[in-house]
Amino acid sequence: MKAASFKGTAFLLYLYQSNHLDTLQILLSKVMALQAPENPFTQQQILVQSPGMAQWLKLQLAEQQGIVANVAFPLPASFIWQMFHLVLQDVPEQSPFNKEAMSWRLMRLLPQRLQEPAFSTLKHYLLGEQESEDIDSRKLWQLAQKIADIYDQYLVYRSEWTSAWEAGDDLNEVSESQPWQPILWRDLVDDTVSSMDSLYHRGKLYIDFVEQLRVASAAPEGLPEQVFIFGISALPPAYVEALDALALHCEIHLFLTNPSEQYWGDVRDVSTLLKQQSDISQVGNPLLASMGKLGRDYIELLHPLNKQETDIFASNVNEQQAPSLLAMVQDDILKLQDPIDYQKFDNSLHKRQIEPDDCSVQLHLCHSPRRELEILHDQLLAMFEQDPELNPRDIIVMVPDVNRYGPMIQAVFGSTSAETRLPFAISDRSATQENPVLLSFLELLALPQKRKSAAELLALLEVPAIMRRFELAEDELKSLRQWVREAGVRWGLDGSDRSRWQAPEDETHSWLFGLKRMLLGYAMPSEAGLHQGVLAYDEVQGKIALAVGKLADFIDQLMLLEQQLLSAVNAAQWRLRLQNLLSNIYSFDSDDETEQLRLHKLFETLVEQCSSSGYMELVSPELILDYCRNQLNAQRGSQRFLAGQINFCTLLPMRAIPFKVVCLLGMNDSEYPRSVPSMGFDLMAQNPAKRGDRSRRDDDRYLFLEALLAAQDTLYVSYIAHSAKDNSEQTPSVLVAELCDYIGQSCVLKGDEQLNVDQSAKRLLTHISCEHPLQPFSSEYYQSQSDKFSYAQRWLPAVAAQQQSKAPEPIEEALLNEGYIADIEMDELLAFSRSPIAYFYQRRLKVSFPRLSEQLEETEPFLVEGLAGFSMKQYLLEQQLNNADKKQQFALLHAAGSLPHGGFGEVSFEQQWQDLEPLADALFPLLAGGLVKRQQLALDLEYLHEDGLQQCRLSAWLKNQYAQGLVSYRPGSIRGKDLVAAWLWHLVFHASLPEQALSSYVLGRKGAWQLSPLSAEQAKEYLALWLSHLQQGLHQPILLPIESAWQWISQCKDKKTGSIEYSEANLDKARRAARNQFNGGPFAQAEGADPYIQAQLNDLEAIWPQFEASAQALLGPLLAHLEEFAGV
Known part of the structure; x- marks a missing residue:
């Protein structure tokens, strides 16, 4: 284009068209330089369709001109209203018809x-x-x-x-x-x-505005000399007419991205032509015809205007080298050509060849949004490895709704190792998603509609601005979480709050109930009994007890707030209420300043809108909540688009800024094009459409086309092809399907030219597609012959676990060369007996697998079960053994919140009390006379090991000794590990005190057992065997899941004769029983689910010889000395 002087020409509307946005931008820079205002303080106006486009333009213009200053980037609607205000009289600053x-x-x-x-x-x-x-x-x-x-x-x-x-x-x-x-x-x-x-409203304004400009002999005062309109995909007809009238008095420079250099105003898609019974060869380019309706209608709106046109189109095909698949598709659209031959089917010689290493168009089939992001992360790392000149700012990732993908983007891209970390930024998220202050503010407004469960209110208390207000530290919050759970807080602020949910007006399990228990616990112990019906909670002690006062202050503030949120007031009073909410609940710092200002502006806007609209009626709390939620969700977060990192954003108009790599995620038929059903009373939907009408589906189709054309090197598309639940097939977006059909029918993979059109199309689509496994740790990613790959090293252990044989891996030799322990405490031996594998990990490797933290309960107990039920049974059993008063115990448990409400609690307590009475009756004679004074025992033992005879001293404090012998009991079924522990104490007792030939007893609700006396020599022999295994278990894990082993050995004893036989029939039964215990079932917990056992064993099949040998050696003597006790 040669430079031109615009002053004095017959045209004041200039249209510049190109298929490349960056070409239009360079042209804009040159035109702005030629048309620079004589007064440097005159502000130039560049209309854009989105803040993202404005940001990109600023960066590009600054790079080319050295500086960009005094340039405004208004959106079309705000600019048009500004022009109304300048040209017409009595136009308010804000439209009363917004x-x-x-x-x-x-x-x-x-x-x-x-x-x-x-x-x-x-x-x-x-x-x-x-x-x-x-x-x-x-x-x-x-x-x-x-x-x-x-x-x-x-x-x-x-x-x-x-x-x-x-x-x-x-x-x-x-x-x-x-x-x-x-x-x-x-x-x-x-x-x-x-x-x-x-x-004035906008409909009348457009008419008067156009008429005023057309009759005016001179430009109204204040109109800009030039207006630049850059990269806007489409404008409403009224806007176009207004700008055309404005062009009578100032220069309008319209920079338009046009996908095709040919006239395509009469192009129609295939479905339209078929309806009109026209020849489908008239379609032009099928992709442009199908996806370009929005742009086509806009270009047609501009066509009759009196304007000067400048066209600068350029092909993406480099004549010096073979074009990529992406460049071919873009060039077809540019030249409005249809390369598909609808008459040839037998071979693919007429199709254009694609090189086997062409990766310019990629289609990835995934199982979930998270997997889409994990796969994208790996693919981007591969792109950076292959192209050293590729930078993070050269990549854009667009999704239908970034609010849905936002947390997963943070989880995947924000949690990688330093070696594979990629800089990224997330744009377009709603303000509430980005900032916990705004989200918590909406949660507080919804307080009357919430149950105020323990989890809900503690989550509020974790918001940093709220923690500062109540001066809570992290360790205090951690303690409060435990105290709230143990003090019985479930939901509701108090009894009256619970009654609003049609529950009895009982404060049990409410926040007030828990606070009373915690505060009383600071003043007195629970052993002192009830105080005004409240049972003290004992854990609140020391300086950290101050946290309870802070929690009480927080709950007090919520109670006051909820009372205010139950009544309607006018907008001005709501402003005062909401301002008080902020001051009473939050303590803002410099990091929260933006959110604080945003909220105060929201309150002022509410009052201004109601005042200007004459709405002086009372406003309900529900309406305020809805208003604030809509306003805050509509506001964007502070993350800047194009911040020099990989950009994640929502597919929005004119987001198709040129990038080397354009990635489109979530391209499913149900997600894109996005469907927005019209309202039933929308007359525009019920009457014939007009050119220029907006349609969300047409917008999305054009956005996809823009994204396709914006990709300079690679177009990356992914969608959820299979359900993560049942692997059922999911359908891609119709736009993806159209693109794939177009590629398959117009191109052929090099070497497939002799195949028919359908076969070659299928092979080409297979070449550009990659179907990924459900899990990121699939072995497919870590096989040298696979075309799939992953950079995520954290999955290697999981892959190794999949690939390892079922036999356990041998332990490193370094672990075998450690010395032996000369002094062993009884607690060490008991820990080993409970789980030899866990003992090896914890004692030798110093590895502990953390237990899942206990979740906060959100409902009051209706059944007493699980660990809480066992603890209550244990408590009630001890109380029965101490001859405690039954009614008093019911009152204490009710005050502790341990029982269900009302009659359910009475029934539950009565049933458990009665269930435990037989066990207590059986224990009374065994426990008669009370405990014998504890004795400290020390045994010097010798045991044979692979290195020879070893010496060891076993120390123990003898517990649970009564006049009748050693007694242990539990208010549940007796497990294998209970019997093993009793057996070890039995051995220590007889090895140390051979003169006291007493039995040991193990009693439970469903069974009682007796261990017969044995000699000191036998006891020492059996202990030596256990100590030998313990020493071995310090060097390598003993693969003996105790419960499974007990089930195995139990099947080998004849119940009639009492003999132990390891016959084939018994071994078959024993192995079945062990498998059932290890694998679990509908009513049995799987021992193999223990994380320590999982680290070593997949199942028992590969270790039967070792398993059975250890079970016979360690548990055989126990079984031989065990007999049922008729006490229960």
């Missing part, structure tokens, strides 16, 4: 018309069949917003309707199905005019 203003007015006007026949449908929606005329204010507000949105669309796209309605013409042919709309519109206009000096 959606928010109309919504508040409709809130007041709509109820006044509900009794009229024309409004019967709205009345039925708002009131239903109820006789009362009390309208749900939240429902009315939501309806008013929808109606205001529809009227706003009419003002832009059907201003002739609103003008006719104002003149008294209802346009029955248009509004016959919704007769209330003209009536309500006139009410809205009359109400607005009566309260304001200006009667």
